[in-house]
Amino acid sequence: NEVKSKRPTYPGLEKYEILEKMGDGAFSFVYKAKDLETGEYRAIKVVSKHKLSSSQRASVLKEAAIMRQLDHPSIVHMYAFIETDENYFIILELVDGGELFHQIVRLTYFSEDLSRHVILQVANAIRYLHEEAGVVHRDIKPENLLFTPGPYVPSKKKVVRPGDDDNKEDEGEFLPGVGGGGIATIKLADFGLSKVIWDSKTMTPCGTVGYTAPEIVKDERYSKSVDMWAFGCVLYTILCGFPPFFDESIEVLTRKVAKGEYAFLSPWWDGISDSAKDLVSRLLTVDPKQRYTIEDFFQHPWVTQSDTKIKRTR
Ligand code: ADP
Ligand code: MG
Numbered sequence: 001n002e003v004k005s006k007r008p009t010y011p012g013l014e015k016y017e018i019l020e021k022m023g024d025g026a027f028s029f030v031y032k033a034k035d036l037e038t039g040e041y042r043a044i045k046v047v048s049k050h051k052l053s054s055s056q057r058a059s060v061l062k063e064a065a066i067m068r069q070l071d072h073p074s075i076v077h078m079y080a081f082i083e084t085d086e087n088y089f090i091i092l093e094l095v096d097g098g099e100l101f102h103q104i105v106r107l108t109y110f111s112e113d114l115s116r117h118v119i120l121q122v123a124n125a126i127r128y129l130h131e132e133a134g135v136v137h138r139d140i141k142p143e144n145l146l147f148t149p150g151p152y153v154p155s156k157k158k159v160v161r162p163g164d165d166d167n168k169e170d171e172g173e174f175l176p177g178v179g180g181g182g183i184a185t186i187k188l189a190d191f192g193l194s195k196v197i198w199d200s201k202t203m204t205p206c207g208t209v210g211y212t213a214p215e216i217v218k219d220e221r222y223s224k225s226v227d228m229w230a231f232g233c234v235l236y237t238i239l240c241g242f243p244p245f246f247d248e249s250i251e252v253l254t255r256k257v258a259k260g261e262y263a264f265l266s267p268w269w270d271g272i273s274d275s276a277k278d279l280v281s282r283l284l285t286v287d288p289k290q291r292y293t294i295e296d297f298f299q300h301p302w303v304t305q306s307d308t309k310i311k312r313t314r
Helices: 002-006 054-069 100-107 112-133 214-240 250-259 274-283 294-299
Strands: 016-024 028-035 041-048 078-083 087-093 145-150 182-188
Touching: 016 041, 054 078, 054 087, 100 145, 100 182, 100 214, 112 182, 112 214, 112 294, 214 274, 214 294, 274 294
Parallel strands: none
Antiparallel strands: 016 028, 028 041, 041 087, 078 087, 145 182
8 A cells, every 4th residue: 555655654553544734833743643542533733853952842741731630612622642752642632624714715715604603612712721721822824724614604695705706696605515614613722832831720820829020910910811813813814814013024013013003904894783893892902901801701782792603612
């Protein structure tokens, strides 16, 4: 079997059949794999140790240690962590639709209903991290949000956007050939930059607070707001199909982000509700003290005044 022989084999992963590659990172590969004992499919993140400095190795161990503590339906589950002489293997729940990023590219933009369906699941993951686990993710973006394809999700309101054929039937998000075109579930992945900031039992900062400097205590307090900013960027992006901050020049882009300089560009935002725009603006607020927290998000009319089936968990 020629195809099979080209697949990599790893000492320590004998119990798995390695299938296709699903993702590429700077220091890792993610493969689809089959557990030969149970027949179940998994995603395995393979990190080669020899490319890593000792601090990078420590951060892989931290990623696994944090994931081991987590248990939520909207967060990719880690089944096991294996260390060999050569590699680290993170055995993960397989999320087979791929990255939300690619679904945005395929569909151009999401209706408000599909956006709500997606963003509520992300919000539930963040609420669990911030309020229960005491963890900040720090790398929320469409590449780290994975989805399982689901049934067609209709858009209730006909929205005409630039390039749309005016007479076209409302097709919602259905596109043939992309697993029904809809999105069933969304799961947050990649805890490579995540950090424990809050003791989940006492809900106080980690470490001995008595000797911790004010800027550290405040920093930890505001690091949750970092996730909320990124969450706002994701919401903006799925609603219109492009990110709030973009520029060819990294200097210009940095300046725009620092000032919070974004716009609801016409004509792309013309068909989107004022309520959705209001919510985006409360997330993309430059002052972290004024920015919406995850609890604020769940109180916003765009979230509460809807009949979406996905409700907040717990
Ligand atoms: P990196 O730190 O290199 O960004 P990630 O954990 O984000 O590593 O994984 C890289 C990519 O691999 C993801 O963007 C996604 O495309 C794919 N991937 C990661 N985990 C899974 C999974 N559990 N199921 C399916 N694909 C995954
Ligand atoms: Mg990633």
